[in-house]
Amino acid sequence: MIYFCEGNDKEKLDWFKIINIAGERLTDQELRNAVYTGTWLTSAKCIFSKTQCAAYNLSGKYVMGSPIRQEILQTAISWKNKGNIEEYMSVHQHDPNANELWTYFQNVINWVMLTFPKYRKEMKGIDWGKLYDTYGSNLYDTNELENCIADLMMDDDVTNKKGIYEFVLSGEERCLNIRAFIESQKRRIYEYQRGICNMCHKHFEFEKMRGDHITPWSKGGKTVDDNLQMLCEDCNRKKLNM
């Protein structure tokens, strides 16, 4: 049975996705490659899509996935065009080669290796393109960054170790997913406070209260009972915004 598939690129891609159910399923990027064939893709596949290709040899430690399943290529385009892979492939489909993408990809990885010279396995799979676009033009003291990273890697309250790399560049604590107090700790302190909020001194049900780090993590406070107080939702919000 042969189908002749007509329509625009998006319609073709959607159709490929629908019939992609038998045998070994194609990856999303393999499907895109079937739609956006041309000179650009031929060049891109030489660089990004072979077992010992240049892109894999350069970035294998930093990027997830396999070159032959097109996952390195997918990551490169996603970094270059902020997630809009199909848009990029459509615009560049008939370019003579993929040198623009390759140059950008090398810039990202070289920046990572220069900024974070000590390799750790947590560096694999980070959205380096986003970090390069945001922070790549700043100058950092790499020794200082490394000291911060080493400390944070040992901090049990940091539950998202991959996020450390974004945190040392951005200073945004949400990257680290700081450990929250567990139910039994909060129950213990709730009983000890007799249900009274430590800030507004009113009584609340347990469900209406939040576990708060008395000394915030950023000021050296740990996620331990001695550093826990129960606050009502309003006071907790006020304190976080202070």
Ligand SMILES: [Zn+2]
């Ligand atoms: Zn309160």
